[in-house]
Amino acid sequence: MKMSNPFPALLRAFFQEWLAEQRSASIHTIRSYRDTWRLLLRFVAERKGGGAARITLADISANEVRAFLSHAEHERKGTIGTRNCRLAGIRSFFSFVADKNPEYIAQCAEVLGVPLKRGPTSAPCYLEPEEVEAILAQPDRSTIEGLRDHVLLSFLYNSGARIQEALDLCPEAIRFEAPYCVRLHGKGRKERLCPLWPETTTLLKKLLERQPRAPGERLFVNRYGEPLGASGVRFKLAAYVEAAAKTIPTLRSKHVTPHSFRHATAVHLVSAGVDITVIRSWLGHVSLDTTNCRASWQTRPLTTRGTGPPSVEGGQHVGC
Structure with a gap:
């Protein structure tokens, strides 16, 4: 029937x-x-x-x-x-x-047969190194929430991870001995290894010392021990950007999201002389065309090093 x-x-x-x-x-x-x-x-x-x-x-x-x-x-x-x-x-x-x-x-x-809708393609929000530094300086690291936010934003900038990739991070995915690296789970459940700068590894250790987590537990959690959500991160980031704009006025005209750090990572790696195929693996892009799209927003060579961005010394990729 x-x-x-x-x-x-x-x-x-x-x-x-x-x-x-x-x-x-x-x-x-x-x-x-x-x-x-x-x-x-x-x-x-x-x-x-x-x-x-x-x-x-x-x-x-x-x-x-x-x-x-x-x-x-x-x-x-x-x-x-x-x-x-x-x-x-x-x-x-x-x-x-x-x-x-x-x-x-x-x-x-x-x-x-209902078609997808085409929309205007806007340029990705590009952050200058000094703008990244200004944003990273805003969280109050004397509090556990401020330290968590500083570590999360620093990790996004170092790894170029998508926000959900970062929020899914567990301590067992991090290698705390040299060579420092992290295992990320990206789109389509693809895995990739991403190098970590010593500064980022130190920050991750400090966060775990103040807020211990089991190897398989999410690293970035709220005050109740529950995993952070992407919407909450965007809300906190908007407040940090607004505060940073008081010292860096150029931030007032930019729509900064967690994904902006991913764009900044790509551009700054290119500025530091890192090979485009290395950047593709770093960001987890399937096609070089995607990586080239990110890299095309390069504006000028890096001039600041305070947040631990990539640099080139003697032709070698420091931190790669």
């Missing part, structure tokens, strides 16, 4: 069987898709006047998806990138449905 409403079972199978088991999707992908569908179901339920449990597959039409994406971008004030990420989560489900239940192929094709 055919189910009257197969949608709940299909959605459960999509997350539990296809994403988690067959595709072995990362926890970050699963959470992103989960958030997308939570928002979409709430949106459709409000428009249909019923609860989310009463939604059928026919209710998720291409027109409804377009309306949701418009809502996500304009009412919820999301970026075009966020809008496209929401669409990716919806498309993935309908691709799954088309393979599993071909009788819905027409509806699936309509939803899969």
